[in-house]
Amino acid sequence: MSVRHTGVTTDPAILRDDEQMACDVREVLDRIGDKWTVLVINELAHGVRRFRQLQRCVQGISQRMLTLTLRRLERDGLVVRTVYPTVPARVEYALTPTGHSLTFVLKAVADWAAEHRHTVIESRAHWDSGTGEPGPGLERPRRTGQPGRAASAVD
Amino acid sequence: MSVRHTGVTTDPAILRDDEQMACDVREVLDRIGDKWTVLVINELAHGVRRFRQLQRCVQGISQRMLTLTLRRLERDGLVVRTVYPTVPARVEYALTPTGHSLTFVLKAVADWAAEHRHTVIESRAHWDSGTGEPGPGLERPRRTGQPGRAASAVD
DNA sequence: CAGTATCCTGGACGATACTG
């Protein structure tokens, strides 16, 4: 398989029985895997933003979800909230250093997406046309492969 | 914090009005952001696995979810399914090159998690002790900050 | 402007039973 990594990191990606690593990933995903978090972070990566600005930029987000998302990010120390005691109130949100460091990870994810989008879309289309199932109804587990031998023993 | 990227990529992570990038990330997250996908991928990163093996290793996953997760991965071309026509049937799952390439991204995420876990946990604890709210009930938006000036004008 | 409070719905996920 050889993998073709840039030669930078050690190598065996997530390999090894590092159950810990998988655990770490799940933790992060529990935080940023939701519908809005990365979109908000992305917007804040551009600079300080006020509540309304965010709601306008992050197309489609409701007040409720923007509030919840920002609260969670603040709680985790990824975002700082600054209130200016004016009338009406003015509130600004900005990424903390930790929050900013996360943008680099997101960049890595985005890069992977960009590089493999076509492959994935193709594969998906091929799968969907398999039986004629046009939608992502997810079915079709057939194909009695003839890979060499026929299994040696039990489990 | 300086972030410490290898010096490879340009720099401003997700910066720039690359709404596209945020979009890419969301796409991937829609696929791997669920409860089991990364755990299954992590297990498969160790090598070829059979259905039952996976169910045993990925602690807590139900048959239904394992099937669904594997189907989605197969549909996206991240996993290959091989059926050996024995009785009872024997089915093996393995990562495709694309799937394997994803493990490197997951590694990056895991690394970030490992590096910032303490900071996040601390911040979270601090937030929770803010009012006395012990649980992640997520509240408390108070604090009438006194950051220098008092805002110049409206919006 | 910047929120909070309610109500409601779809879909993710778990539990269980059955099949080739």
Next chain:
DNA sequence: CAGTATCGTCCAGGATACTG
């Protein structure tokens, strides 16, 4: 062993209304 089929639950998230 490797699934499929069904049913039930829970909660993320949307819609809407009200407040300082």
